[in-house]
Amino acid sequence: xxxxxxxxxxxxxxxxxxxxxxxxxxxxxxxxxxxxxxxxxxxxxxxxxxxxxxxxxxxxxxxxxxxxxxxxxxxxxxxxxxxxxxxxxxxxxxxxxxxxxxxxxxxxxxxxxxxxxxxxxxxxxxxxxxxxxxxxxxxxxxxxxxxxxxxxxxxxxxxxxxxxxxxxxxxxxxxxxxxxxxxxxxxxxxxxxxxxxxxxxxxxxxxxxxxxxxxxxxxxxxxxxxxxxxxxxxxxxxxxxxxxxxxxxxxxxxxxxxxxxxxxxxxxxxxxxxxxxxxxxxxxxxxxxxxxxxxxxxxxxxxxxxxxxxxxxxxxxxxxxxxxxxxxxxxxxxxxxxxxxxxxxxxxxxxx
Amino acid sequence: xxxxxxxxxxxxxxxxxxxxxxxxxxxxxxxxxxxxxxxxxxxxxxxxxxxxxxxxxxxxxxxxxxxxxxxxxxxxxxxxxxxxxxxxxxxxxxxxxxxxxxxxxxxxxxxxxxxxxxxxxxxxxxxxxxxxxxxxxxxxxxxxxxxxxxxxxxxxxxxxxxxxxxxxxxxxxxxxxxxxxxxxxxxxxxxxxxxxxxxxxxxxxxxxxxxxxxxxxxxxxxxxxxxxxxxxxxxxxxxxxxxxxxxxxxxxxxxxxxxxxxxxxxxxxxxxxxxxxxxxxxxxxxxxxxxxxxxxxxxxxxxxxxxxxxxxxxxxxxxxxxxxxxxxxxxxxxxxxxxxxxxxxxxxxxxx
Ligand SMILES: CC(C)[C@H](C(=O)O)[C@@H](O)C(=O)O
Ligand SMILES: CC(C)[C@H](C(=O)O)[C@@H](O)C(=O)O
Numbered sequence: 001x002x003x004x005x006x007x008x009x010x011x012x013x014x015x016x017x018x019x020x021x022x023x024x025x026x027x028x029x030x031x032x033x034x035x036x037x038x039x040x041x042x043x044x045x046x047x048x049x050x051x052x053x054x055x056x057x058x059x060x061x062x063x064x065x066x067x068x069x070x071x072x073x074x075x076x077x078x079x080x081x082x083x084x085x086x087x088x089x090x091x092x093x094x095x096x097x098x099x100x101x102x103x104x105x106x107x108x109x110x111x112x113x114x115x116x117x118x119x120x121x122x123x124x125x126x127x128x129x130x131x132x133x134x135x136x137x138x139x140x141x142x143x144x145x146x147x148x149x150x151x152x153x154x155x156x157x158x159x160x161x162x163x164x165x166x167x168x169x170x171x172x173x174x175x176x177x178x179x180x181x182x183x184x185x186x187x188x189x190x191x192x193x194x195x196x197x198x199x200x201x202x203x204x205x206x207x208x209x210x211x212x213x214x215x216x217x218x219x220x221x222x223x224x225x226x227x228x229x230x231x232x233x234x235x236x237x238x239x240x241x242x243x244x245x246x247x248x249x250x251x252x253x254x255x256x257x258x259x260x261x262x263x264x265x266x267x268x269x270x271x272x273x274x275x276x277x278x279x280x281x282x283x284x285x286x287x288x289x290x291x292x293x294x295x296x297x298x299x300x301x302x303x304x305x306x307x308x309x310x311x312x313x314x315x316x317x318x319x320x321x322x323x324x325x326x327x328x329x330x331x332x333x334x335x336x337x338x339x340x341x342x343x344x345x346x347x348x349x350x351x352x
Numbered sequence: 353x354x355x356x357x358x359x360x361x362x363x364x365x366x367x368x369x370x371x372x373x374x375x376x377x378x379x380x381x382x383x384x385x386x387x388x389x390x391x392x393x394x395x396x397x398x399x400x401x402x403x404x405x406x407x408x409x410x411x412x413x414x415x416x417x418x419x420x421x422x423x424x425x426x427x428x429x430x431x432x433x434x435x436x437x438x439x440x441x442x443x444x445x446x447x448x449x450x451x452x453x454x455x456x457x458x459x460x461x462x463x464x465x466x467x468x469x470x471x472x473x474x475x476x477x478x479x480x481x482x483x484x485x486x487x488x489x490x491x492x493x494x495x496x497x498x499x500x501x502x503x504x505x506x507x508x509x510x511x512x513x514x515x516x517x518x519x520x521x522x523x524x525x526x527x528x529x530x531x532x533x534x535x536x537x538x539x540x541x542x543x544x545x546x547x548x549x550x551x552x553x554x555x556x557x558x559x560x561x562x563x564x565x566x567x568x569x570x571x572x573x574x575x576x577x578x579x580x581x582x583x584x585x586x587x588x589x590x591x592x593x594x595x596x597x598x599x600x601x602x603x604x605x606x607x608x609x610x611x612x613x614x615x616x617x618x619x620x621x622x623x624x625x626x627x628x629x630x631x632x633x634x635x636x637x638x639x640x641x642x643x644x645x646x647x648x649x650x651x652x653x654x655x656x657x658x659x660x661x662x663x664x665x666x667x668x669x670x671x672x673x674x675x676x677x678x679x680x681x682x683x684x685x686x687x688x689x690x691x692x693x694x695x696x697x698x699x700x701x702x703x704x
Contacts, residue, residue, distance in 0.1 A: 079546075082540070084540045088541070113468075114468065114577035114579075115466050115468065116465075116466065116467065116468055116469075119466055135487070135508055136541055138505075140542065141543055142546075149511045150512050150547060151510065151511040152510055152543040152544040152546060152548065153490075153508065153544060154509070154543055155507060155508070156487055156505065156506045156507070156508055157503050157505035158504055159497050159499075159501045159503040160502050160503070186591075186594075188434070188436045189436070189440070189487075190487065190492065190504070191492040191504040191505060191506055192492075192505060192506050194431075194494075194504060195494060195503070218597075218598040221595050221596075221598055221599040221602075222599060222601065222602040222607070223602075225577065225599065225602040225603060226466050240595075242538075242570045243569055243570050243595060244573075246570040246571065246574040247573040247574060247577065250575075250577040
């Protein structure tokens, strides 16, 4: 079992450290950890946010644990050298098309949500976001219009096979949960969305046990705040998924508690190859001070154990340790407490 | 003063009726009202959701009061015949590029918000959404890929002049409010957004009294739930504006209370030509039963008086009547009460 760890920038490195401690404490047989550079630190050391060695290391591993990337020092670099490109490059070059972002409120944390506690309490959804297509990866550029003006442009598109494979991910996830799938698009305006909707309906024929609904993205954003309990699995494209998953995370409360998995088609000896990361960013403003909450990174390890190594028991054990720590009042600054990153890591380890 | 009234479908007609009663009660000198068909009803009567007569009527008026469009009977029509096309057609053919959507919580209604009351209470923002460009109006279609698959596609773009004019709308609005403008984009991924950001920064040089910030759209969705008090004027493109304004409306509480103005460059004798509409839809499920809240439509009249007729006094008087009715406990079904559409109209008229 080989895991590549890419701590990245800012608090990414701090939270990844605690996640690695948890991985090590689980005493998994035959575990090897290798470490690679991504993001601003990779740019500084190797001249590129996603060096070839890092990409090769990911390809030679069974799973990747990713911290976070981004640093203000890179704001004025050309687009292809900015840290975000490491994220986009890993997703596309590793074929990680299915991004799973669970959003569930931990008991006792209902008051951290921006939503009223009685609404927050009901949140238990999984956002399945397509990650290899849409306006993210289409052609783009700046051109001159007929009037001699500059115009920025980006091509949005989805092909049937791209929609089909993520639709299967969505339906399969729904089957393992509440058997409800809500597909979110903007089919009243976009041809990309109309094709998306048509293909999702087609795929639904193979999942008659899953209840399928469709929602426009503007309404979906509204419904997440109005009545989040209606959502089980939310299936959506790359751009809408980016917005809705961040929105869902704030409905839950702290972005320091939410993990994500990015999966592709590649199968290893142990399970599905995937990249796992907290959904928070590198938070340069609090970096280097031990103020970050490592729980999202630790929960990302749990998702890795489940999806890439089929170790449901160890995954559950890790999640239970985090839940127990929270129930016992273990709180970092993001949750109104004062425990350091390492102290939170200790607290989770003790409960493992 | 000539106002074209397009009631449209479902509850659109019901709420427009009450808004017209308010308009009439104001006894505006020389007021003429004309009525036109849009949406599903226009399709049924004339074979098109936006008949030429309706468009001409709008062009010959100083302002348009719009109800809502949409009916399930049209779901299987070709795209260009669906009711939404009337909305998009009016926006583009009348050059209505600036959509203003204020979101403020009415006193006593903090509990209707999905947000915690202490957050809801702080909401006082204006969303300025570009309405004539973006992926809404670019080329689009379905094509065959090199692999012989179908692919849906939509071109996203903004030119410098398109961004410049809406940026001016945003900065000017900010000047009349709290002098803070937050421009929302996705410049870390989209060239359209990068150009947007560059032009907004350029225009900012003319408004040194306004504080400009930039936010990525995923973060903006999150921040609206986390701390909505940070927003004064939010400036954004057509697609992100669609999502964020619906989200903001639910943070406020009921979508039955939010009005909008869509303004262009055309000046009439009285002010800026504009189209005014509640942001809610036609709600076919409750149509025809007197269950709709006409307050958003009535508040749209207030926006019309302000922007198209320069009648700040009458606008304020109308808004005060609605606020007074709400403070007095006047509640439709959307707010947990049982007053009918007409009874709510009566209550506002009494307080005018
Ligand atoms: C960093 C950025 C390119 C990325 C995205 O937009 O996908 C991030 O917001 C995310 O959601 O992982
Ligand atoms: C009906 C639809 C085309 C429209 C839009 O997406 O702009 C609506 O959602 C709105 O916000 O006015």
